[in-house]
Amino acid sequence: MSNTTELPKIAMVVVAHPDDAEFGCAGTMAKWARDGWAIHLIVCTDASGGGADDFEDISDVARHHITVTRKAEQRAAAKIIGLREVIFLDQPDGLLAPTPDLRRMLVRHMRRIKPTRLLCQSPDRTWKPIYAIGRHHPDHLAAGAATIAAMYPASQNGWDFPELLREGLRPHKVRELYVMGAPEINHFEDITDTLDIKIESLRAHASQLAAHFDAIEKRIRDWAATNGKNYDVAAAEVFHRTEN
Ligand SMILES: [Zn+2]
Numbered sequence: 001m002s003n004t005t006e007l008p009k010i011a012m013v014v015v016a017h018p019d020d021a022e023f024g025c026a027g028t029m030a031k032w033a034r035d036g037w038a039i040h041l042i043v044c045t046d047a048s049g050g051g052a053d054d055f056e057d058i059s060d061v062a063r064h065h066i067t068v069t070r071k072a073e074q075r076a077a078a079k080i081i082g083l084r085e086v087i088f089l090d091q092p093d094g095l096l097a098p099t100p101d102l103r104r105m106l107v108r109h110m111r112r113i114k115p116t117r118l119l120c121q122s123p124d125r126t127w128k129p130i131y132a133i134g135r136h137h138p139d140h141l142a143a144g145a146a147t148i149a150a151m152y153p154a155s156q157n158g159w160d161f162p163e164l165l166r167e168g169l170r171p172h173k174v175r176e177l178y179v180m181g182a183p184e185i186n187h188f189e190d191i192t193d194t195l196d197i198k199i200e201s202l203r204a205h206a207s208q209l210a211a212h213f214d215a216i217e218k219r220i221r222d223w224a225a226t227n228g229k230n231y232d233v234a235a236a237e238v239f240h241r242t243e244n
Pocket of ligand 1: 137
């Protein structure tokens with residue numbers, strides 16, 4: 001069982017885009033926040049590609065407008081959930097890659113925030129029962145890969161990114177890892193009491209979801225109930241959880 005209960009209640013959540021965390025783990029984040037956890041959300045991209053597929057104005061002005069709108073929506077969602085802060089790494093949307101530069105940015109925040117818990121997207125694709133096209137956005141895979149590489153070994157190893165150590169950012173060992181959308185699920189969080197907060201936090205992402213929010217709400221509630229059924233609770237979010 002976990003030996004991390006006496007450690008500081010600090011969590012860091014890393015995702016590619018605004019609304020990724022709300023879809024995957026808002027119920028869990030709201031629950032942890034109620035339990036006294038300080039949760040820091042890192043959004044890797046600038047979200048500038050968040051327009052409709054058939055959008056015709058893809059100018060820099062349009063992209064900037066989407067970025068500004070989606071950041072405001074993400075901050076509003078964070079407030080609803082009770083997050084401590086939201087940090088945007090402003091990497092180009094749609095082009096995220098698990099580069100050493102992205103890893104360094106994440107290590108910088110890990111060493112500054114000193115989280116006990118880390119939650120991120122899966123770097124791996126799920127092929128069973130069938131490959132779901134929309135489920136594995138390349139930015140999500142990249143965010144997951146960069147985050148796990150930043151956690152181990154770079155955050156805890158002063159020999160990695162020595163320039164960070166020279167800045168005074170000392171190595172920090174993250175103790176728990178939660179991966180959403182992982183091919184192997186071994187952990188659930190009961191979100192019965194925070195499912196409504198999850199729905200409200202998703203509603204904050206109006207530019208992406210407002211046009212068909214009723215259908216999204218139904219899908220989210222069905223999904224939470226289906227996950228919950230496997231664990232005898234009314235609603236759940238599921239993860240692969242491991243300790244470091
Ligand atoms: Zn996304």
